[in-house]
Amino acid sequence: MRCIFCKRDSTGSRSREHIIPESLGNTTAILPPGVVCDSCNNYFSREIEGPFLNSPAVLALRFHQALPSKRRRVPPQEGLIDSQFPAIVVRYPTGPFVGSLFTDTEGANHLLRQTRGKIEFSGDVAPPPDLVVSRFLAKAALEATAKRCMIAPGGQDYVVDEAQFDPVRRHAREGWPRSWPYHVRRIYEPDRCITDS
Secondary structure (H helix, E strand, O other): OEOOOOOOEOOOOOOOEEOOOHHHOOOOOEEOOOOOOHHHHHHHHHHHHHHHHOOHHHHHHHHHOOOOOOOOOOOOEEEEEOOOEEEEEEEOOOOOOOEEEEEOHHHHHHHHHOOOOOEEEOOOOOOOOHHHHHHHHHHHHHHHHHHHHOOOOOHHHHHHHOHHHHHHHHHHHHOOOOOOOOOOOOOOOOOOOOOOO
16 A cells, blocks of 8 residues: 555555545545555645635634534634623634634623624634645545545556646645645625525
8 A cells, every 4th residue: 555645665554644624614524544645644634725724714614614523622712792802712612603702801791781783703813824725635636536436346456547637736735836726705794694594
């Protein structure tokens, strides 16, 4: 068995590879040990998935969708109480929008005097850098291809040996070329309320 990225022997590898990280809700698209060697798996976790998952836009997405990490924690978000008091909101991964609110003394006193209020979150959060996104997409694309090809005998060897996959493999693993175009578009504004009659 050889790794689909570095092409080295991966027979002794023990880690499973999540095509899309668990922190984005994936529990089913998983490659068995050896498809991606332990070394490449660790590299992608540290150098590609980490920067992607810790970018402000993805942290905000994970907060609003209540997507927990492997340790079952949803990343906290900064917000404003009634448009004036800074707060940090912690959300729990289960149940309705429930969590903890941390603010300064002035904000806490304001909350104690209120029967209602609102928390506002910034909709203007920076997306991950282009190189991080393109490498993340290249990694996921090659792994998804491997998962589909594994159903056929010799499918993993095909993915390892196929020269047409080398540019994607190299971009994911080495970040070369530095520019790899991809397209992003927003379908709905993040705070748009959509009602179904």
